[in-house]
Structure formats: structure tokens, C-alpha cells
Amino acid sequence: MPELPEVETVRRDLQKHLLNKKIKSVTVLNPKTVGGKPEDFATSLQGAFLKDILRRGKLLIFKLNKPNLFLLTHLKMTGQLIYLIKNEVYAGGHGESDTAGKYARVIITFADQSRLFFNDLRKFGYMKLVDQEELDKFILKNYGPEPLDKDFILSDFIATLKKRRRNIKSVLLDQKIVTGLGNIYVDEVLFAAGVRPMRLASEITKLEATKIFTAIPKILNLAIKHRGTTFNNYVDGKGRKGNFSKMLKVYGRAKESCLICSNAIIKTKIAGRGTHYCPHCQK
DNA sequence: GTGTTTGTTATCAA
């Protein structure tokens, strides 16, 4: 489940390896992944150079040298981007040992014969070509402030929570309120802030909101430092697992004892998602 | 066969 730290780890890996590479050919193995006609998708990319790789929330944005062309990539639940040099074989990727694996959906081959695999077991992820105008519109419509940027502002955050009559968990999962958090990091953030996930957002105190606000970048940055969390499928740009899994304090620890107070961690369902919290440390 | 896993969007209700 790639959330902000995992997507950022992939972005940094890929930026190191494939900046300024020229796209030689594109193979679309699952047409639904790219939408429209696969041959149009391939043709548009062919011959283009990769100039930059950006991230907005959990969305990766590949900037191409063709004027006004951006390749958006969303990994959703099980997407992986794996970069392999010429003839390199990757053992992994949803348990496959073949180079491509049976879950490869798109393969981009560069002029030097290195390749970028977009694997996606559940086919929720997508690649999509847009121009600058479509990109701006898309981001404006779907994304709120970046928690690691200056536009994530405490007073705005407190005011937003005050207006929401939903549980805090679903509010934090809403990408328009703050981008990048998913099921794992929301549980971790709420534990760090000492707030129960079912609490009504509008009734969160200023002090609690401040604790949540502070915990968000703190935990995300720490997770990036450890190259993300691998729970199911996530791997980085070279197929390696993330190390933050060992440092999770509540997610995936149902019935285990709280690392602070030793009470049993409770697992329940909130906002349709598996939700973990400590009944003693979180009020 | 059943329930569970989750990022995002579609759909419906208020």
C-alpha cells in the first residue's frame, strides 16, 4: 500500500537512475492501465526524454521534454515501478521470479535497453498522459496541501477539522485535506497524537489538532528515512522492501501489547478500513 | 464459499 513515504522513496530511486533517458519503445500489456488506445499512449511517449520526476501526494509526475507532456502514474494499492538495466533480471514483484512477471502492465524501454516495469497485481493503478492545463486542473480538483511543504499550515488545519462532522480517521484519509496519508500512516499519526480514530473531527481540541499536525510530517519524514513500509506488495524502484514496517506502533499489531502502556492494541473498522489504536494511550 | 486487504471514485442521500 504505497502512501507518501513509499511513493517518495520510489521517486528518489527513479530520479537517480532514469533522468534524461530517452524512451525507445512502450509496451502496454494491460490496456485499461493507460486508458484510451494503447498505441496512442505508446506513440506519444516514443522518442521523449525524461526531464524530471515530481510527486504530489501519492501521485508521481514524470515530466517529459516534449512540450506540455506529463506522464502521471498512480500505484494505488499494489502498483510497483521497477527499474532494471539491460538484461537485468529481477527476482520478486508479487512473488514472480520472471523478469517481467505475470503482473507487468506497462513496460517502458529506454534507448540504452534499460527498462521500467509498471507491475500491478490488482490493476487499480494507472498511467495517464496529460498536458500542463490538465495537470493543473487535476491537482487543483483532487489535492490539498502537501504535509512536507510550507503550504501545510496549522491554523488552516485546525479550522478545517472544526468544520468536519466525520470521524478524524476519514478526514485524515481525505486527500483534499492533507495529501499523502493512507490507512497505515493515519493509524500511526493518531497513535502519536493520542487521539482515537473514531473521534468526531469537529470536536478535536486545539491541542490535539496541533499534536496531529505535528505528528504528520514527523512520521512521514521518519518513514521516508527508512525507505517506507512494506506490508504486502510495496517495493522501491529497485524491488527492495521498506524498513519502516518494523517501526509501526499500532498498524498490524492487533492484540499485541502497546509499546507505551502494554495494553492490548484494538483492531476495529472505521471508514471501511482496518483501524488500530491503543485504548489507553488514545483518548 | 466467506471475509479481508485498501486508494480512489461513483453513486446516492440528506
Place this chain on the structure above:
DNA sequence: CTTGATAACAAACA
């Protein structure tokens, strides 16, 4: 119009 709640999507696993 907005907001919120829920189903749907897809595939695999216990």
C-alpha cells in the same frame, strides 16, 4: 450547492 456514507473496482489469500 455541499457533505457524508457506502459500494464498487480487482485479485489473492487465509
